[in-house]
Amino acid sequence: MDDIAPEYDVVVLGTGLTECVLSGVLSVKGKKVLHIDRNDHYGGEAASVNIETLFKKYGNFNKGEEPWKKYGRVNDWNIDLVPKLLMSSGELTNILVSTDVTRYLEFKQVAGSYVQQGAGSKATVAKVPSDAGEALRSSLMGIFEKRRMKSFIEWVGTFNGADSASHKGLSMGACTMKDVYDKFGLEPGTRDFIGHAMALYQTDDYITEKGGAPTAIERIRLYGNSVSRYGKSPYIYPLYGLGELPQGFARLSAIYGGTYMLNTTVDEFEYDGSKVAGIKATMEDRGGDAPMKFSTKCKKIIADPSYFPGKVQVTGQLLKAICILNHPLVGTDNSDSVQLIIPQSQVGRKHDIYIAVVSSAHSVCPKGYYIAIVSTIAETTANHHLELAPGFERLGRIEEKFMGPPTPLYSPLESGVNDNIFISKSYDATSHFETTTDDVRDIYRRAEGHDLVVEGLREGTNLVGDE
């Protein structure tokens, strides 16, 4: 217990995915990292928990009852707290492959991506087409619209931001996505599913943003590339839940010399002028030994927002309900996993409602169960249950529902260059980790002064011993 170094290059606080990816890449690049979490488990807000922990976290049972007992072995459950999936061709996949963290994880496809049209009793659910064949059979569009859609998708495939010949006569720096949709004569319903189910925008703000079309096109491409990578849907998901991801990156960091301490609280930050210079901390011992107090110097701190409540602001409120079902969603071909998007326009909202479903096929629950998370950005200060109601309608019979108050979404007030404290953002309402990896890159750039390059990280390293 006496070999904590007198100084580290970086102290990382919180073992969420953002922090663990940064810890991992910094360690591989030779930085001396001390990684601390106040909890007794990895993952922070990005952890996956068992069903007993979930009941206790939400407290939705009477004293003396043990409702989790009717759900089989407690440890057969790995329930995510954040409703996210991985884009097959997204940046997190790229980082996982580049760092070889894939060695510790196993992924499965998410079976389908669906979108709702209409509302209430008229609501229908359709699969988002994953290839040309599905597009032609899709109930989402009429026959003429399908042709327009086809020419739009083909154009997206050939679009080159640097080559104005591929811009269909539009001025990409000034025009809006509305101008692009108009050019192809796409109907409102088609725009809705392109923007919300493919480009994965949660509001319609993107449509009128001047110069925003190239970004939208890039997002549609990411969707298309992700679908074509493994088929079926653009998403993959790790067996045993998303909580495996931070653990995998933490192991990467540890293998490259990172030091890990759970159950450890920071008592004091030490500063040298305006810059952080060290910490005083206490590690509690679960085994009953006395707590260990220690101090160490550091050049930088990377932390999740909960470690610096005075240095962050609230940017939104995420509503989510974790639901246990014993059946798949109606209209999804009995898929073992789906993403279902309810575009805001269909149900009179400003933000989309997302439903993410995984099941025993992903080793997150016993056979016969499904875990569905319904989420959206809060638009009211009360009636949160009502805001999620269109999502609940899609679920049918619900065995258990876990819904707390809205989760505040935090972002740092400052970049960190003044105090050398670099704070991550909360996991936002998007359905994937693209904004999380954007944050990883942004923090890395702020903290290290150059861009993170993960390609080639494996080269010159030998993570597996020769036989």
Next chain:
Amino acid sequence: MASRGQPVSRVGTARFAQFKLVLLGESAVGKSSIVLRFVKDQFDSYRESTIGAAFLTQTISLDDHTTVKFEIWDTAGQERYKSLAPMYYRNANCAVVVYDITQASSLDKAKQWVKELQRQANENIIIALAGNKLDLVTEQPDKRAITTADAEAYSREAGLLFFETSAKTAENVRELFTSIAKKLPLDQAGPRNPRSGGRGGVELRPEAPGTQTGGACQC
């Protein structure tokens, strides 16, 4: 890459099975040294902690037609402050819990790790207890702090395999792993990772530039 996650396969009458083995024990009892001896037949008295590898692999032949491959996970130092992740224990088929026969407290720590394994790992995990640094007491018998009889009695009671080993001289190291291999359920042995194929998993690979397909096994 080609060797990982192979299921039990039969070619003619030959059997091949792969198992995940995890190492546990207090720092500096010689966990990594035992593995280094087993895998590379090397020993380094001054090596610093941890192997620095995702995992090491070693194959042993039990007989002419039975081969067992161990995928050996090192703690990577995460045990030092009791910060091993559940991922470490997940799907482990067997474990080697190491103590130092010249340090009395290290057997107590080993017993705690056995409890932790029983709490976190598969119910039918095979656990072997290894009392390491046997070479030290061969040279100086008064250095011994834990008698063979005591450790043996504990192992019998807890249902563990037991060996006193020396990573330095190689004594009993191979025997330790061979006895684990013999106890593993070769016939029903699942691979640690069915990965692609087995349960409809996908294998993540670098995306080939300029193509949008990928995904298919390129081996």
